[in-house]
Amino acid sequence: MPTDTPQPAFVLVRPQMGENIGAAARAMWNFGLDRMRITSPRDGWPNQKAVAMASGAGRLLDEAILCDSTAQAVEDCTYVYATTARQRDLTKPVFTPEAAMIDARDRIAAGGKVAVLFGPERAGLENEDIVRANAIISVPVNPDFPSLNLGQCVLLTGYEWRRATQEAAPQTMQAADDWASRTEIEKLGDHYEQRLEEAGFFFPDHKSDSMKLNLRNLWSRMPFTQADVRMLHGIMRQMVRWKERGD
Known part of the structure; x- marks a missing residue:
């Protein structure tokens, strides 16, 4: 069973390789996220390569919700973010991952249901997917090499979710019991x-x-x-x- 921790659903839209699905599951669980939804995986489902890559996060794959379309994957959500590295001819709010996860935290705290869309490895989300989102998450990457691996993008977003919801000092000193007087x-x-x-x-x-x-x-x-x-x-x-x- 998924944990009771309020959190966004991460939706993998038409993922192509089982290994990348497994890497995404592992990245999610690194940061305490366990609401995975998958639409139309190219290589079928369940996928043993995904299980092997997920390592200790295989539970997320067992509990993942399989959907036929992006519309179905977000039908119960009140706010949806779409991750993309490309400029789109669609007028929408654009967030950095950090700002998006702060916004998501506040929406979930107010009772909303939030999802984040991640596109397939080859070309990312199509405009037909993005029109179903309320806002875009744009990662400030090298413009000469903007492509992010699916697992990397999930990891980055999961990290920002953890930062937004877990208080952590930007710098600490490891505890010692023998400080000099x-x-x-x-x-x-x-x-x-x-x-x-x-x-x-x-x-x-x-x-x-x-x-x-x-x-x-x-x-x-x-x-x-x-x-x-x-x-x-x-x-x-x-x-x-x-x-x-x-x-």
């Missing part, structure tokens, strides 16, 4: 400053204070673990021993 970092700075002073690093004299300040600022700017601090102490001690042996 300010005292440990201060002692590391003292160690380096002392040894560098002995080596004549802070030269000329009139720049010495600013060089030491910059070095202290470097230590404070970096997130150190206790293991990092121990390693840096060890590096400096070994360098001093090596220098003394050389003398």
Whole structure:
């Protein structure tokens, strides 16, 4: 059974290769999507090549809804997006994948039923398919090579759906349970400053204070673990021993 998570249906329109259907299923499940609909697959259905390619996402293929036409695939939907890389002579709103999935999220939250159309591998959706959509999703690809594989397009759209519905910080720091304290970092700075002073690093004299300040600022700017601090102490001690042996 499909999950209870509200989400759009992904409609594969006249897909040609079983491998690409399987890749699309795998891409969908990567991002928690499991509402697949398929219209008129060229190589018939079920398709063992699709099953092999889907790997752990074979359940999506078992539960996929097989349709005779695009009209049938979206007949219960209140809003439909059509993915295309080509310019069309059809007046419709055009979204990036990111904006489309934010819009889809809001429509589904308001009680709507949403679908996204993905065209066959050779030439994409026909205008007869696109006229059944309310809006277009256009991926900002290289204009000299705009073609996207079916699985790639599904993956990209699924990723944007996940981003739109799952809060995720754009940058995080992997958790550590041994962050260095300010005292440990201060002692590391003292160690380096002392040894560098002995080596004549802070030269000329009139720049010495600013060089030491910059070095202290470097230590404070970096997130150190206790293991990092121990390693840096060890590096400096070994360098001093090596220098003394050389003398």
